[in-house]
Every structure is written in C-alpha cells, then in structure tokens.
Amino acid sequence: MAQDDSDRLLSLLADGQDDFVARWIRTVTSSLAGRLTPAEVQQDLTELYRALLVALRQGDTATKGEAFGEVRSLLTELSRNRARQGFSPTETASSLFALKEVLQSALVEAGDLATYARFCRVLDDLGLYTVEVHAKAREEIISAQAEQLLELSTPVVKLWDGIVGVPLVGTLDSARTQVVMEKLLQSLLDQNATHAIVDITGVPSVDTQVAQHLLKTVVAARMMGAECTISGIRPQIAQTIVALGIEFGDITTKATLADALRHALHRIEQNGAAAGIGGTA
Amino acid sequence: MTDRVPILKIGDVLLVSIQVDLEDQMVMDLQEDLSQRIVDTGAHGVVIDISALEIVDSFVGRMLATIAAISRVLGAETVVVGMRPAVAMTLVELGLSLGGVRTALNLEQGIGALRRTRDQGPVGR
Numbered sequence: 001m002a003q004d005d006s007d008r009l010l011s012l013l014a015d016g017q018d019d020f021v022a023r024w025i026r027t028v029t030s031s032l033a034g035r036l037t038p039a040e041v042q043q044d045l046t047e048l049y050r051a052l053l054v055a056l057r058q059g060d061t062a063t064k065g066e067a068f069g070e071v072r073s074l075l076t077e078l079s080r081n082r083a084r085q086g087f088s089p090t091e092t093a094s095s096l097f098a099l100k101e102v103l104q105s106a107l108v109e110a111g112d113l114a115t116y117a118r119f120c121r122v123l124d125d126l127g128l129y130t131v132e133v134h135a136k137a138r139e140e141i142i143s144a145q146a147e148q149l150l151e152l153s154t155p156v157v158k159l160w161d162g163i164v165g166v167p168l169v170g171t172l173d174s175a176r177t178q179v180v181m182e183k184l185l186q187s188l189l190d191q192n193a194t195h196a197i198v199d200i201t202g203v204p205s206v207d208t209q210v211a212q213h214l215l216k217t218v219v220a221a222r223m224m225g226a227e228c229t230i231s232g233i234r235p236q237i238a239q240t241i242v243a244l245g246i247e248f249g250d251i252t253t254k255a256t257l258a259d260a261l262r263h264a265l266h267r268i269e270q271n272g273a274a275a276g277i278g279g280t281a
Numbered sequence: 282m283t284d285r286v287p288i289l290k291i292g293d294v295l296l297v298s299i300q301v302d303l304e305d306q307m308v309m310d311l312q313e314d315l316s317q318r319i320v321d322t323g324a325h326g327v328v329i330d331i332s333a334l335e336i337v338d339s340f341v342g343r344m345l346a347t348i349a350a351i352s353r354v355l356g357a358e359t360v361v362v363g364m365r366p367a368v369a370m371t372l373v374e375l376g377l378s379l380g381g382v383r384t385a386l387n388l389e390q391g392i393g394a395l396r397r398t399r400d401q402g403p404v405g406r
Contacts, residue, residue: 178370219373221369222384223378271393
C-alpha cells in the first residue's frame with residue numbers, strides 16, 4: 001500500500017512537474033510581493049522541486065535521512081539568504097508550504113487523501129527545518145555584530161604620567177559600561193594613575209540611563225583611589241542634563257578634554273608640592 | 282581563639298593589612314586593637330590595605346566605614362588602599378560607594394595622601 005502510494009505520488013510529481021513548478025512559482029512570487037524577482041524564485045524553486053523528486057524517488061520519507069541531503073542543503077542556502085535579506089521565517093516556510101496548495105487540487109480531486117497527507121508531512125518537516133536554519137542564521141549575524149561592537153569598544157589611553165583618558169564613542173549600555181569600567185580600573189592599576197578623564201564627546205545623547213552608567217564608572221574609579229573627571233560635555237548635552245535633573249554631585253565636569261587635562265595636571269602639581277614637604281609620593 | 286589582624290607602625294602611620302576574609306569576632310578585635318594603638322602611639326594616620334581581599338561585601342564595607350569613623354574621632358585620618366578592580370566594580374554594582382572613606386591606589390600613594398593631609402592641616406570633609 002505504502003509502496004503504491006509513493007509510486008503514485010512520484011508519477012504524479014514527475015508527470016506534472018512543469019505545471020506544478022510554474023504554479024508554485026506564481027504563488028510564491030505573489031506572496032513575496034515583488035521583494036524577490038521571479039527569476040530568482042524560479043531558480044530556487046525549480047532546483048528544490050528537482051531535488052525533492054530525487055529524494056522521494058529513493059523511497060524514503062524521513063527528511064532527516066540521507067536521501068534528503070540535497071534538499072536540506074538547498075533549503076539551508078535558501079533560508080540563510082532569506083534571513084540575510086530580512087524575510088521572516090514564516091515567509092520562508094510558507095514558500096515551501098505553497099507547494100501543498102498546488103498539489104492539493106491534483107491529489108484531493110483524485111481522492112488520494114492518504115498520499116496527500118504523507119506528502120504534507122514531508123513538507124511540514126522541511127518547513128520546520130527552514131525555520132531552524134533561519135534562527136541559526138540570525139544568531140550568527142547577531143554574534144558577528146556583537147563581536148564588531150566589542151572591537152569598536154573603548155581604548156584607555158595614557159595622556160600624561162599618572163593621567164589616563166577614556167574617549168567614549170557611541171551609546172553606553174550596561175554591557176559596554178562593564179567593559180569600559182574593567183579596562184579603566186585595570187589601567188589605573190597598571191599605570192599607577194591618580195587621575196582618570198572620561199571624555200564623552202562621542203556620546204550622542206545622555207539620558208538618565210547613560211548618566212547612571214557614567215556615575216558608576218566614576219565611583220568605581222574613585223574607590224580605587226583615583227580622581228575622575230568627565231569632559232567633552234556639549235552645550236546641548238549640558239542642557240539635557242539639567243532638564244532631566246541629573247545630579248553629578250561633586251564629580252568634576254569640564255567642557256573639553258583640554259580643560260580636564262589642565263585641571264588634572266594642576267591637581268597633580270598641588271599634590272606634588274604638598275608631598276614635597278612630606279618627602280614621599 | 283581567633284586570629285588577630287596585625288597592626289604595624291610606620292613612622293606616625295599605622296598599617297593594617299587584611300589578608301584573610303574577616304569574621305565578626307576579628308572585626309571587633311581589630312576595632313579594639315586599632316583604637317588602643319592609635320591612642321598609645323599618637324598616630325595621625327591609618328592605612329588599611331585590602332589588596333589581598335577578593336571579596337568585599339557590605340559587611341566589610343561597613344567595617345571600613347566604622348574604623349574610619351573611630352579613627353577620625355581619635356584624630357587619625359584613614360585611607361583604604363589597594364582595592365582591586367573587580368572589587369570596585371562589585372561594590373558599585375551593589376550600590377555601595379564607601380562614602381566617608383578615603384581611598385588610594387596603593388600603599389605609597391596612601392601614605393603620601395596622609396602626609397599631605399597632615400602638612401596642610403585637617404581638611405574639612
């Protein structure tokens with residue numbers, strides 16, 4: 001019986017190949033609303049149909065089996081490309097499910113429900129597979145972007161003996177604050193620095209969240225025993241800070257990095273002069 | 282009998298180096314010993330070295346603040362030195378800022394800071 005079923009399905013699929021593929025392409029093209037050219041769709045689907053036919057001919061309907069290797073690799077590529085182009089997993093899977101509709105008329109009219117159901121199961125499995133690949137592809141994209149972001153993350157530079165600077169570029173979220181803080185504190189230790197200047201010229205906007213992160217960084221540096229200055233506050237940001245009611249407390253803030261550096265050098269000079277009498281430091 | 286934290290005298294500065302995680306009894310002993318030593322030696326400064334501590338929680342934070350307060354009453358300034366980056370980050374995440382406790386990067390700078398304070402006269406906080 002199963003043998004009969006698959007034979008009938010095979011012959012039907014082989015006989016009606018051109019017709020089915022053409023209708024399938026039409027359905028998919030219209031559902032994608034012009035975001036892919038018909039030529040692209042045609043190429044993908046024709047190859048897929050051919051591979052599907054070859055797989056079914058081997059008499060195996062387990063989509064995880066060896067017979068479906070070709071189909072799976074085609075779907076992987078298709079799903080990956082669609083993921084990169086910004087299609088949703090539903091759209092990719094429904095492209096595949098559209099084949100059901102195409103075959104429905106041919107099989108159901110012939111009263112061959114069992115065959116139809118079996119074929120649907122195969123397509124369902126393959127549809128799930130595309131969703132899986134889609135998710136994986138997106139994850140890869142995300143992790144690649146996260147890596148790029150970390151590469152962009154902030155260097156800590158030595159500005160003078162005992163003064164380190166952190167030029168911040170881009171928004172500060174908690175993960176980035178963590179990295180910045182770690183690097184700053186470590187370099188305070190390594191360079192025996194007593195002053196740190198956090199320059200926020202490259203930070204596009206300062207809201208309460210960002211201010212909170214800045215404060216945390218400054219407080220941590222202070223607890224290590226370093227004085228911390230925030231510099232590079234643009235006029236608009238100064239206005240926003242006041243409008244939001246953000247309190248920087250007794251943290252020194254300066255308009256430019258140059259001002260902050262002058263302030264730090266002045267402080268070091270003061271301390272050095274005082275220490276000169278004592279004889280150390 | 283628990284261990285006691287050693288208190289060393291360098292010039293007119295007392296050095297407390299905390300090497301192990303502290304328990305309640307050790308903290309009580311330390312406060313007692315330290316206040317006694319400040320009075321005995323007339324020290325003007327106390328340096329607490331916590332560079333060996335990998336974990337500083339609110340308990341230790343409060344202990345540091347208490348010792349600083351006691352010393353100040355006895356006329357000695359306290360500086361906490363050698364805090365590790367990881368410790369500083371943890372404290373910030375916990376929302377503790379060790380308010381009222383002075384800090385310095387290392388022992389040398391801590392002693393330098395105490396000298397400056399003495400030379401300039403007591404600074405109001």
